[in-house]
Amino acid sequence: MADAKVIPFDDDRSRARRRPARAGQEAAVRSLPGQQGPEEHLSAAGPGSGAAEGSRGSDGPVEDEAGARRAAGDRGGWERRLAGGLAFLRRRVTGEYEVDEFGYDKELTDQVLMSLLRPLYAKYFRVEVKGIENIPAEGGALVVANHSGTLPLDGLMMQVAVHDNHPAGRHLRLLAADLVFMLPVVNELARKAGSTLACAEDAERLLRAGEIVGVMPEGFKGIGKPFGERYKLQRFGRGGFVSTALRAGVPIVPCSIVGAEEIYPMIGNAKTLARVLGIPYFPITPTFPWLGPLGAVPLPTKWTIQFGEPIATDGYPLEAVEDPMLMFNLTDQVREQIQHTLYKLLVQRRSVFF
Numbered sequence: 214m215a216d217a218k219v220i221p222f223d224d225d226r227s228r229a230r231r232r233p234a235r236a237g238q239e240a241a242v243r244s245l246p247g248q249q250g251p252e253e254h255l256s257a258a259g260p261g262s263g264a265a266e267g268s269r270g271s272d273g274p275v276e277d278e279a280g281a282r283r284a285a286g287d288r289g290g291w292e293r294r295l296a297g298g299l300a301f302l303r304r305r306v307t308g309e310y311e312v313d314e315f316g317y318d319k320e321l322t323d324q325v326l327m328s329l330l331r332p333l334y335a336k337y338f339r340v341e342v343k344g345i346e347n348i349p350a351e352g353g354a355l356v357v358a359n360h361s362g363t364l365p366l367d368g369l370m371m372q373v374a375v376h377d378n379h380p381a382g383r384h385l386r387l388l389a390a391d392l393v394f395m396l397p398v399v400n401e402l403a404r405k406a407g408s409t410l411a412c413a414e415d416a417e418r419l420l421r422a423g424e425i426v427g428v429m430p431e432g433f434k435g436i437g438k439p440f441g442e443r444y445k446l447q448r449f450g451r452g453g454f455v456s457t458a459l460r461a462g463v464p465i466v467p468c469s470i471v472g473a474e475e476i477y478p479m480i481g482n483a484k485t486l487a488r489v490l491g492i493p494y495f496p497i498t499p500t501f502p503w504l505g506p507l508g509a510v511p512l513p514t515k516w517t518i519q520f521g522e523p524i525a526t527d528g529y530p531l532e533a534v535e536d537p538m539l540m541f542n543l544t545d546q547v548r549e550q551i552q553h554t555l556y557k558l559l560v561q562r563r564s565v566f567f
Contacts, residue, residue, distance in 0.1 A: 233364065238242050240359075244353070245401050247250070247541070253336045253543060261504075278385050284450070284523055292415050301320070301324060304320070312405075312467065313421070315404065315407070315415070316404035316405065316409075317386070317404070317405065317406070317407040321364065321405050322384070322405060322407060323376075325529050326402070326405065327373060328412055330369055330370075331377070332374050333370075334370055334373040334530040337511075337513050338370060338472060338514065338515070338516045339515050340370055340374060340517070341469075341515075341516065341517045341518070342374045342378045342518050342519075343517065343520070344519050344520035344522075345374070345375070345378045345380075345520055345525055346380075347466055347520045347521060347522055348375065348379055348425060348466055348520055350383075350466065351381065352423050352463065353420035353423050353424055353425070353426070354425050354463050354464050354465075354523065355416075355420060355428065355457065355458045355461075355464070355466065356385065356425060356427040356428070356466045356520070357427075357428055357429075357430060357454060357465055357466070357467055357468060357547050357551070358371060358467075358468035358469070358551070359431060359435060359444075359470055359472055359551055360435035361435055361438070361443065361444075361470070361474045362430065362432075362436060362473035362476050362511075363436060364477060364511070365389075365393075366384075366435060366476065366511065367429075367473040368387050368389075368427065368429065370470075370473075370516065370518065371385060371387075371427060371468065371470065371518060374404070380386065382426050383409060385425050385427045386407040386408065386409065386419050386425065386426050386427065387406075387407065387408040387409075387427045387428075388408070388409060388411035388412075388415070388416055388428045389403055389408045389409070390428075390432060390433070391410060391411075391412055392410055392439045392492070392493070393408065394410060396505075405535070406442055408528035411428065412455050412514065413453055413456070416454070416457045417457050417460055417461050420457065420461035420463050428454050430449040431447040431448075432450075433491065433494070434447040436449065437493055437494040437496070438479070439479055439480070440474070440478040440479050442481055443475070444474055444555050444556075444559060445470070446551060446552050446555075449544050449547070449548050450487075450544075451544075452540040452541060452543065454544075454553040455526075455543045455544050456540060459526050459529055459533055459534050460531075462527040463526065463527075464524060464526060465523065465524050465526060465543075465547055466520055466521065466523045467522075467524070467550045467554070468519070468520050468521065469518075469519050469521065469551050470516065470517070470518050471516065471517045471518075471519075471555060471558040471562060472514045472516030473512045473514075473516065473557060475512060476511035476512050476514055476531050477496060477500055477511060477512070478512075479496045479497070479498055480497055480498065481496075482494045482495060482496065483495040483497060513566060514565050514566055515564065515565065515566055515567060517558050519558060521550055521551070521554055524546065524547065526543075
């Protein structure tokens with residue numbers, strides 16, 4: 214016990230003896246070739262080096278973050294579409310949607326009917342639209358077009374063309390023959406899509422309400438003409454569409470459609486069968502009725518729809534509608550403009566299908 218020695222905790226002498234040894238070790242480490250201290254190692258590596266970035270690697274986290282954002286955006290898009298679809302179904306079930314006095318259902322048309330027609334318009338017929346700026350951004354206008362194709366697909370494609378291409382997102386209200394409204398299912402769909410009976414009273418009401426109205430004056434004479442007379446306009450009737458435009462004071466926009474004539478090349482007409490069935494014609498094509506339902510598939514022709522320069526009618530006096538010569542001249546002017554544009558488009562066309 215006499216040899217025991219007490220060393221105080223605050224003995225600076227022991228710490229003083231240890232410091233030089235530690236400093237000497239660090240100096241010795243720095244003096245070794247290829248060795249650096251921790252501070253020198255970091256400063257030599259630099260903030261932009263791979264060592265400083267550790268496990269981040271080259272562009273790895275950036276790509277991961279971008280992928281995560283895209284995935285989140287996709288999920289958000291699907292969630293919004295799902296929510297919109299469920300809300301649409303709820304309004305359908307509860308009846309919380311609006312239709313106008315003609316039965317036009319804008320919501321159903323925009324979200325369902327146009328979506329069903331769009332693949333046929335864009336992918337199958339590959340419709341090219343020209344002169345859409347000739348349809349006014351506001352107010353009424355009467356679009357007058359040629360009619361062809363055995364089945365009235367040209368009217369539907371013209372509706373999609375106006376709806377999807379017009380800067381103001383306008384909708385074309387078609388005037389349809391009474392046969393359309395006598396067919397089950399077709400009757401309801403036509404009303405929902407904005408079509409109405411082809412009569413002067415309904416047309417004038419729509420035009421005065423500021424709607425874009427579409428009419429095809431050839432009627433069944435145009436849509437049911439034989440393939441040998443393709444792109445030759447039939448008679449436009451007595452000019453009833455001109456008097457309607459004059460009364461409403463709206464411009465007439467001629468429209469020429471190329472491509473519809475060849476979707477069902479009509480090489481014959483079974484008139485007796487058509488009379489029995491009560492329809493204007495019974496078409497015979499290279500595929501129908503020989504191939505059954507498969508023969509009803511239209512050929513994938515390439516379409517062009519061109520809207521011509523509008524013909525103003527608001528400069529005529531109200532009594533002009535009683536002038537038969539003026540009606541004839543304006544009708545002939547519209548018809549000639551459509552026919553001239555058809556020939557021009559046909560000359561420019563390189564192929565029926567491509």
